[in-house]
Amino acid sequence: MDGVREKIIDSAGRVFAERGYKSATVRQICQAAEANVAAVNYYFGDKEQLYLETVKQAHRRLTAQFPLPPWPKETEPAIKLNGFVSAMLARMIGGKAMPWEQQLMLREVLHPTNACRELVEEYFRPQLELLLSILSELLPSATPTHKQRQCAFSIIGQCLFYRIAGDIVEMMATKDDQSHFSIEQLADHITKFSLAAISETSTSEDHDSNAHPSTSLARP
Amino acid sequence: MDGVREKIIDSAGRVFAERGYKSATVRQICQAAEANVAAVNYYFGDKEQLYLETVKQAHRRLTAQFPLPPWPKETEPAIKLNGFVSAMLARMIGGKAMPWEQQLMLREVLHPTNACRELVEEYFRPQLELLLSILSELLPSATPTHKQRQCAFSIIGQCLFYRIAGDIVEMMATKDDQSHFSIEQLADHITKFSLAAISETSTSEDHDSNAHPSTSLARP
DNA sequence: ACTCAATTTAAACAGTTGTTTGAAACATTT
DNA sequence: AAATGTTTCAAACAACTGTTTAAATTGAGT
Incomplete structure (x- = not known):
């Protein structure tokens, strides 16, 4: 089972990739991850740190794949x-x-x-x-x-x-x-x-x- | 002398090009054009029609240049x-x-x-x-x-x-x-x-x- | 000077944004 | 069971979004 944190990163990846950093909203991300709006700030501090974490994850998965x-x-x-x-x-x-x-x-x-x-x-x-x-x-x-x-x-x-x-x-x-x-x-x-x-x-x-x-x- | 309409298109072009459609705000555009916020809606109806007009203008200028x-x-x-x-x-x-x-x-x-x-x-x-x-x-x-x-x-x-x-x-x-x-x-x-x-x-x-x-x- | 339309303006509107809050729900330990 | 720390939640926050409004300003035409 994915933890909430991982599920948010995955959803954030999809939303950021499709809409870009500015246009993507934390509400879209959290809805896709079936999490509460506050979850982003709880786990990552703010939107930008979530983005950085998402990019790192993307790099990690790609080099693995x-x-x-x-x-x-x-x-x-x-x-x-x-x-x-x-x-x-x-x-x-x-x-x-x-x-x-x-x-x-x-x-x-x-x-x-x-x-x-x-x-x-x-x-x-x-x-x-x-x-x-x-x-x-x-x-x-x-x-x-x-x-x-x-x-x-x-x-x-x-x-x-x-x-x-x-x-x-x-x-x-x-x-x-x-x-x-x-x-x-x-x-x-x-x-x-x-x-x-x-x-x-x-x-x-x-x-x-x-x-x-x-x-x-x-x-x- | 540029009319207000042309000045808005020019400013809009720069802002749209740099920030993208969604991230660009009509307030940024109007400020760059030294026009009032309502000018966009007055001359173009709404933001999207301004964007379409801007793209057309870009195409026109490029083929001319x-x-x-x-x-x-x-x-x-x-x-x-x-x-x-x-x-x-x-x-x-x-x-x-x-x-x-x-x-x-x-x-x-x-x-x-x-x-x-x-x-x-x-x-x-x-x-x-x-x-x-x-x-x-x-x-x-x-x-x-x-x-x-x-x-x-x-x-x-x-x-x-x-x-x-x-x-x-x-x-x-x-x-x-x-x-x-x-x-x-x-x-x-x-x-x-x-x-x-x-x-x-x-x-x-x-x-x-x-x-x-x-x-x-x-x-x- | 008056009229009338076109333009400009500041203010307000309703909706969305990221973020915060404080209480509830849950899990784990004592 | 009581206590403790962690996670979730609905609600609210202030700031910002595109758009509207209604009053001001301008500029001709008569």
Whole structure:
């Protein structure tokens, strides 16, 4: 049996994730948790401390549910990349209803609060480091770090897009599309797209030029 | 001289963009516009209609400020792609402070309201169509439409990322990075990355397989 | 100067917000 | 059973929300 405290955190997670910190009301939270209005202040002091506790809990559950995958020693890096992308996509738009934990984190990314700095160090940075370690096997060892990071962000950005703009994509989708936007298909596309870009990038010479806008032609 | 009505819309835009619809208060808006509290209801009826009017205004200003670029007839598609990416990045993280118009649109993307459907048809879809027309020159004509769209979304996703996760990126950045994340450098990277992926993709045979999870190995 | 409509204003309204309170209900120990 | 500490509850609190009202102010037009 869940204690009242835990039940409140769970309800608070859902409500905060859906409505945001300011718009969520303690009365909604307590009603969802079948608890009295005063319970929030009794167990957590005030609304903000409940929010901080909720974000921590979200981080805890996510890292428990999606541990960093321990691949066999000599797995092909391309396989690892596909696994990473699939896992990230699954977390983003996983299954049917998005778990509130992920939704809360997304809110923190978009509009960081006090609860954010801890999340960056303990959740987002390890994920980035993992991706960078995979990329380091795919890119020439001479690749400058800032280019490695740009590639990593390009990959993450492709995944994040379907979380951010999923509703808009649906509005603009044709009947034909719908069957081609499953998680597996998207992961497949993103992996291929990125692998192609990487293998090509690694052969092109980058002179780290700053006064060389390359094919600049912003908006004529 | 701005009329009161226009001044209210302008203030409302800033407040709505920063705090969201629910959290923004008409008193904050009116104070910023140096108008009386009742002015909102007098000119717009209620808060929601003011919001709708504000979103419309944002769309109007953006399309005026960033018109679809009329390239010379036979411009190289790669050049067009770079222009598209640069313009999109500039709109996303342009200059110093983001204009409230863009911020409002982003909010609609992330959490669509009643004001959204019109935006999709009149603003987002034309942008997507433009990108698709550029891609059609870069991809083999036999490329299925869903694959074209996936490529388009991969490009848009890379741009969107720096808008969405810009704060987080800064938190995780090293001193080395900072000089390598200007708009031009990012546009350069994204363009090269995507061009490489596209040219590679166009050579790979896609059998449109559904029961073929390719290199599936999600999280062992 | 008078009229009449459009605009602005301060005050008030009803409803919701987070939080507090003090007594009841419960559990555990003496 | 009595006493003690913990948890729940309905009610109330002050502050804030969007909205309304009715009186003031303004600005032409005659």
